[in-house]
Amino acid sequence: MLEVSNLEVVYNDVVLVLRGLSIEVPDGEIVALLGANGAGKTTTIRAITGLLGVHEGDITKGEISWQGERIDEDDPSSIVRSGITQVMEGRRVFAEMTVEENLRTGAYTRKGAAKSVYDRVYDMFPALAERRKDTAGYLSGGEQQMLAIGRALMADPKLLILDEPSLGLAPKLVQQIKQIIVDINETGVSVLLIEQNANMALSIASFGYIMETGKVVMDGNSGKLLNDEDVQEFYLGLHGTGERKSFRDVKHYKRRKRWLS
Numbered sequence: 001m002l003e004v005s006n007l008e009v010v011y012n013d014v015v016l017v018l019r020g021l022s023i024e025v026p027d028g029e030i031v032a033l034l035g036a037n038g039a040g041k042t043t044t045i046r047a048i049t050g051l052l053g054v055h056e057g058d059i060t061k062g063e064i065s066w067q068g069e070r071i072d073e074d075d076p077s078s079i080v081r082s083g084i085t086q087v088m089e090g091r092r093v094f095a096e097m098t099v100e101e102n103l104r105t106g107a108y109t110r111k112g113a114a115k116s117v118y119d120r121v122y123d124m125f126p127a128l129a130e131r132r133k134d135t136a137g138y139l140s141g142g143e144q145q146m147l148a149i150g151r152a153l154m155a156d157p158k159l160l161i162l163d164e165p166s167l168g169l170a171p172k173l174v175q176q177i178k179q180i181i182v183d184i185n186e187t188g189v190s191v192l193l194i195e196q197n198a199n200m201a202l203s204i205a206s207f208g209y210i211m212e213t214g215k216v217v218m219d220g221n222s223g224k225l226l227n228d229e230d231v232q233e234f235y236l237g238l239h240g241t242g243e244r245k246s247f248r249d250v251k252h253y254k255r256r257k258r259w260l261s
């Protein structure tokens, strides 16, 4: 289980971005972390994965523990070795490298991944298997996202953290990514799913957190959140009339109106 408690994070010694964030990811579950632009979702992941330092960020309060041990002082590679990997925002792949080379970089914490590890990833993503010698930069957006996820799996994680995996993908691909996340979870990997697509995330998560300006403002079982009027209005784009609002409108509206204080 991952436990983040009362976390405070500051950038450049001054900008307070997380203000007492507490979340949990029990073993074997998919947990959704939702929130508008700038809420602090990516910062939360940086804190968990030990990457805050790279961004001039610091944990100033609170703690993070994983399988009962504090990890908030650990370096990124030992956190990966302990079983936590992430798929970064913006599906970053090494554009100049081949698919296979990209996968190899995901196994950097292990001394040479066995063929079976590649096979498992290729089984899950047949499209990548076909293109293993191709340059990653020429893959489609959906294939690059699959490669980014495949690379994270090369480290054999027990907890996979995904930062907005559906962003910018066509609906059909979003469905594919969603199914892949479910498949990964069924192999026993816990998932922390960061999304702006609340509908997608809550449809597969067992529990969800909604964060705003650095802390959790609402949490609950996915079913409860999906049926909540505020959540529907602000995150699922559904208004009382049943009319859909674009995410952009919802985001703008959200900036003006803080619906929970």
Ligand SMILES: Nc1ncnc2c1ncn2[C@@H]1O[C@H](COP(=O)(O)OP(=O)(O)OP(=O)(O)O)[C@@H](O)[C@H]1O
Pocket: 011, 012, 015, 017, 035, 036, 037, 038, 039, 040, 041, 042, 043, 044, 055, 056, 057, 089, 196
């Ligand atoms: N390196 C940094 N230095 C200073 N401020 C930062 C830094 N990185 C992020 N921030 C600020 O911290 C806040 C939270 O950013 P973060 O990227 O964690 O939000 P997010 O919820 O992931 O947003 P998005 O949905 O846009 O990805 C924002 O106001 C952002 O401008």
Ligand SMILES: [Mg+2]
Pocket: 041, 042, 043, 089, 163
């Ligand atoms: Mg982000």
